[in-house]
Amino acid sequence: MPIGLYILNVGQGQCVVCVGGTGANLQAAVIDAGAQGDQLARWLADMGICRLPAVVLTHNHADHIRGIFNLVDSFAGRIGKLYYLIDQPPAGIPYWLPVQRWLREQKIEAAVKACPEDRARPSAGKPLIARGLEGFQLYCVYPTEIELAAVAQGAPLEGTHPGVGNPNAASAVIRLARSGAPNQTLALLGGDLTFLGWKRLREQKRNLRADVLVVPHHGSTTGAADDFSPRQLAEVVRPRFALISVGTSNTHGHPSADLVRELRAVDAVVLCTQITGRCVEAPEGLPGRSVLAQPGTGPNLVGRGVACAGTIVVRVPDAGPVDVVRLTDHQAAVDRLPRTEGRPMCRP
Numbered sequence: 556m557p558i559g560l561y562i563l564n565v566g567q568g569q570c571v572v573c574v575g576g577t578g579a580n581l582q583a584a585v586i587d588a589g590a591q592g593d594q595l596a597r598w599l600a601d602m603g604i605c606r607l608p609a610v611v612l613t614h615n616h617a618d619h620i621r622g623i624f625n626l627v628d629s630f631a632g633r634i635g636k637l638y639y640l641i642d643q644p645p646a647g648i649p650y651w652l653p654v655q656r657w658l659r660e661q662k663i664e665a666a667v668k669a670c671p672e673d674r675a676r677p678s679a680g681k682p683l684i685a686r687g688l689e690g691f692q693l694y695c696v697y698p699t700e701i702e703l704a705a706v707a708q709g710a711p712l713e714g715t716h717p718g719v720g721n722p723n724a725a726s727a728v729i730r731l732a733r734s735g736a737p738n739q740t741l742a743l744l745g746g747d748l749t750f751l752g753w754k755r756l757r758e759q760k761r762n763l764r765a766d767v768l769v770v771p772h773h774g775s776t777t778g779a780a781d782d783f784s785p786r787q788l789a790e791v792v793r794p795r796f797a798l799i800s801v802g803t804s805n806t807h808g809h810p811s812a813d814l815v816r817e818l819r820a821v822d823a824v825v826l827c828t829q830i831t832g833r834c835v836e837a838p839e840g841l842p843g844r845s846v847l848a849q850p851g852t853g854p855n856l857v858g859r860g861v862a863c864a865g866t867i868v869v870r871v872p873d874a875g876p877v878d879v880v881r882l883t884d885h886q887a888a889v890d891r892l893p894r895t896e897g898r899p900m901c902r903p
Contacts, residue, residue: 556689560731560742560869560877562769563598564828565589567802567809568618571744571769573731574602575689584609584684584693585626586729586744590618592625599630608635609683609693611669613727613746615640615648623650631662638669638683638695642707642725669727673699677759679737680730687734690873694737697728697748697756717752723772724749728756730765731871740764741871743792745771754783757791766877767869768794768823773801774810785814789821796879797823798867803830803838812900825901826885830863834899835892863889 558575570589576582583604589595599607607630612620627634637654645651657663671681671694680694698706698717705712706725718724726746732739743765745753753771756763776785789797797818799810812833818825830838868880879885892899 557870557872558689558691560767560871562798562800562828562867562869563589563595564865565591565595565622565800566829567773567805567807568621569746569769569773569800570595570619570622571800572599573688573691573693574604575691578603579605582606582608582688584611584688586611586693587613587619587746588622588626590621592622592627592629595622596626596629606630606633606635608685608688609638610634610636610663611638611683611693611695611727611729612640612650613669613729613744614642614722614725616722616747619747620650624653627653627657627662631657631660634663635685636665636667636683637663638667638727640669640698640703640722640725640727642703642722643720668700669695670698670700670703671695673701677761679732683729690734691741691871692732692734692737694730694732695727696730696761697752698725702755714758715751715755717749717755718778721749723747724752726752726771728752731767733873738762740766741877742767742769742869743794744769747772749778750776750780750783750788751778753788753791754780757783757787763791765792765794767796767798768792768818770797770799770810770814770818772809773805773807774799774814774827775807776811776814785811785817786820788814789817789823793821794818794823795876796869797825798869799825799827801827801829801831805831808833812897815900819901824879824882826867826879827863827901828865828867830892834863834889834901836895836898 680696704710729744731742
């Protein structure tokens with residue numbers, strides 16, 4: 556049975572939802588919770604989601620985890636495992652005490668570290684959904700216990716050290732694969748992982764090729780180096796679709812025009828959840844501060860319309876390639892943008 560991968564429009568943050576099943580068995584795995592858990596919970600309820608077998612927090616930055624509190628309260632007793640990483644002193648992790656209460660009150664079944672064990676030979680990663688999701692599975696491939704200690708505690712590490720004291724350097728990387736073909740990645744969810752982290756994955760000879768890349772760190776190029784830059788990231792993944800969760804009014808310069816250019820150089824179709832100053836000089840002057848197409852049936856969490864105005868929806872079939880829903884509408888909407896030199900950056 557096909558499943559849906561939703562890169563939700565949560566503004567300058569990230570929340571990815573993998574939905575499978577039908578009727579009373581409709582379930583969703585949530586990877587990061589964005590910053591507005593009440594809206595996320597309402598969207599899941601409107602979708603008819605009955606249960607969350609896995610909720611994964613890739614790292615402990617507010618734009619990825621703030622929504623967890625409302626989400627847990629709204630789905631209390633219907634959440635399987637909450638996966639987390641200790642990438643900083645626990646006293647600084649805002650859900651550290653609440654997660655203990657959630658367990659005591661049976662709002663969640665278990666709280667589990669997301670990181671896989673260290674292995675002599677890299678595996679498909681740590682499976683995150685107990686019985687899979689309609690023939691699909693999510694795997695965590697980074698960081699392992701040792702790599703996490705290197706970032707959080709400054710432990711020494713052979714090979715490329717991803718950095719110390721920066722939760723982004725320990726951000727979990729999640730793979731979506733069919734259960735019967737665990738080594739073939741359909742979608743690679745990059746969290747906020749730094750370029751040094753990606754370089755380490757390449758050193759481990761990980762197969763990073765994927766049909767879909769949820770671009771790490773909202774399309775940032777902070778920390779890029781000569782030996783692992785946006786070009787290397789694009790070349791090792793070579794996605795058909797590169798999806799960027801980004802806010803219209805963000806002040807970080809996301810997404811980077813350099814990264815978008817390198818993704819397009821490997822023939823990736825680049826889509827963002829919101830329009831930005833990289834695409835049009837004054838996005839605040841556009842209707843609804845976004846590029847709106849005709850309202851469709853696809854769900855949107857914050858905005859309406861199509862990618863660059865709302866949630867990006869990916870259909871993942873039982874066999875064959877994935878596809879992006881309403882891609883033609885997206886193309887038409889972007890083509891209507893006023894064109895100036897270098898804008899919109901995802902089109903020639």
